[in-house]
Amino acid sequence: MGFIGKIIVLAGVIAAVWFGWRWWQRVQSGQLERPRSPTPRDDPRPREDSKPPRAASDMLRCPVCDDYVSVNARRCERPTCPRG
Structure with a gap:
């Protein structure tokens, strides 16, 4: 050889x-026998701190x-504002 x-x-x-x-080392620490906790991606419930879209x-x-303004915007303070 x-x-x-x-x-x-x-x-x-x-x-x-x-x-x-x-x-x-995993066997000695008992990691193989313990059930795995779900990760946040596996949890079907929405997070409490998440905001609705x-x-x-x-x-x-x-x-x-x-400037770009919302269609539903009110009139601004400018005297020439086209929004009535």
């Missing part, structure tokens, strides 16, 4: 020892000030 083969076998042995050690409104460009 050549040099490359020995390196591959050594890497395999190191990987087997590493993953075996991690598995043994806001309704979108259409916007129009004001010919006087070139």
Whole structure:
């Protein structure tokens, strides 16, 4: 067996020892026997701090000030405001 083969076998042995050690540590800590708690994505209930989605409104460009304002907006303080 050549040099490359020995390196591959050594890497395999190191990987087997590493993953075996991690598995043994999980067994010793009892992590494998405990039921897993659901993650926030798995929980079908909505979060308490979540807000309901806001309704979108259409916007129009004001010919006087070139700003976009809501269709339902009231008149501003400018005397040339086109909103009545």
